[in-house]
Amino acid sequence: MSLYCGIACRRKSSWCYRLLSTYVTKTRYLFELKEDDDACKKAQQTGTFYLFHSLAPLLQTSTNQYLAPRHSLSELERLLSKFGQDSQRLEDSVLIGCSEQHEAWFALDLGLNSSSSFGASLQKLEMETELQGSFIEMRKALFQLNAKDASLLSMAQALLRWHDAHQFCSRSGQPTKKNMAGSKRVCPSSKIIYYPQMAPVVITLVSDGTRCLLARQSSFPRGMYSALAGFCDIGESLEEAVRREVAEEVGLEVDKLQYSASQHWPFPNSSLMIGCHATVKPGQTEIHVNLRELEAAAWFSCEEVATALRRKGPYSQQENGTFPFWVPPKLAIAHQLIKEWVEKQTCSSLPV
Numbered sequence: 001m002s003l004y005c006g007i008a009c010r011r012k013s014s015w016c017y018r019l020l021s022t023y024v025t026k027t028r029y030l031f032e033l034k035e036d037d038d039a040c041k042k043a044q045q046t047g048t049f050y051l052f053h054s055l056a057p058l059l060q061t062s063t064n065q066y067l068a069p070r071h072s073l074s075e076l077e078r079l080l081s082k083f084g085q086d087s088q089r090l091e092d093s094v095l096i097g098c099s100e101q102h103e104a105w106f107a108l109d110l111g112l113n114s115s116s117s118f119g120a121s122l123q124k125l126e127m128e129t130e131l132q133g134s135f136i137e138m139r140k141a142l143f144q145l146n147a148k149d150a151s152l153l154s155m156a157q158a159l160l161r162w163h164d165a166h167q168f169c170s171r172s173g174q175p176t177k178k179n180m181a182g183s184k185r186v187c188p189s190s191k192i193i194y195y196p197q198m199a200p201v202v203i204t205l206v207s208d209g210t211r212c213l214l215a216r217q218s219s220f221p222r223g224m225y226s227a228l229a230g231f232c233d234i235g236e237s238l239e240e241a242v243r244r245e246v247a248e249e250v251g252l253e254v255d256k257l258q259y260s261a262s263q264h265w266p267f268p269n270s271s272l273m274i275g276c277h278a279t280v281k282p283g284q285t286e287i288h289v290n291l292r293e294l295e296a297a298a299w300f301s302c303e304e305v306a307t308a309l310r311r312k313g314p315y316s317q318q319e320n321g322t323f324p325f326w327v328p329p330k331l332a333i334a335h336q337l338i339k340e341w342v343e344k345q346t347c348s349s350l351p352v
C-alpha cells in the first residue's frame, strides 16, 4: 500500500483509509481541500461556518465561558440574503479545519472587505440579534474560550486578517486572488504566490539556577510579569535570537538553552511564539534593564513564582500599596514555561 493512498482513496469505506489513523486521514482531507478549489467548494455544502465581524468572533455566552457557534451553509445563505449580500461573499471564507467525520469548518468575516453597506456597523447589531450572539473582541474573548475554540478562532482570525491585508500584489500592484480554501493568494499578473505568514518570536524564561527572571512592559496589565520575548531578526537562528534578546533586554549572557514548546499567538498580528528555558553564565546575575524595551525586570524565588501562578489577574485594586504580582494565564505559553520551571524546583509551595 502506498503511503499516499489516503489522498487518492476518497471513499471512507476503502480499506486503505481504515489503515490510516484519524489524524492522518483528516490531514490528507484538508490538504486536498487546500489544493482543489472544486473539492473545497463542495465541502462548503456540508461544512459549517464560524462568523466574525471586523475580526471579532461571534460568540454566545454560557456559564462563565464563551461558546463559538457554527452555522450551516443554508443558514448562512439565508443570513446573507436577509442582509442584502450576494452569496458570492462565501468565496471570502477560509478553511480552518474539519471534524473527525470530515465536516469542513470555515470562517467568514461579515464586516471586512465589504463593497456594499453590509459591513456597516449599524448592521452589526442587527446581525447579533439575528444570530443570538455578540461579536466580541478577540483580546476579551480568548481567555474565556475552551482551548480548542481559542486555538481555532485565533487561527481563523489570523487568516482572515492576512487576506484582508494582502488584497494587492506588492510587486505589480494588481489585485491578488485567493484560492477557495484561503491557503494562498495569487497575482494573476506577475504569477507571484503569497502564503499566509507568522512572525517568529522567541519567549525565554531565564534562570540563574535557583531564581527566575521575569519582566514587564508598560503596556502589561498592572502587576503582571512575564518571560522575556522578542521578534527574531531576519537571518537569525532560534539560538541567536534568544541570546540577543536576553542580552538586549536585561544585559545578561545566556549559557545553556533548552527548547520547550511553541504556540500561535494572534496578538498583535499573528506570531509563532517559540518557548525556551535559558540559564545565565555563572556569576552573571546583575540585571541591566533596557528601558527602551522594558519597564522593569527582577529575579523571583520559586515560592514567589508559585504563589503568582495561582493568582488570577488582572487586578483593579492594590494590596498593601502595590498591585499583586501575577503571571499570564494558563492559555499563554509564558504560563506554561513558568509552571515547568516551578515544577523542576524544590520549593515548598508545590503543587502549583
Ligand SMILES: [Zn+2]
Residues within 6 Å of the ligand: 169, 170, 171, 172, 173, 174, 187, 188, 189, 190, 191, 192
Ligand atoms: Zn503581481
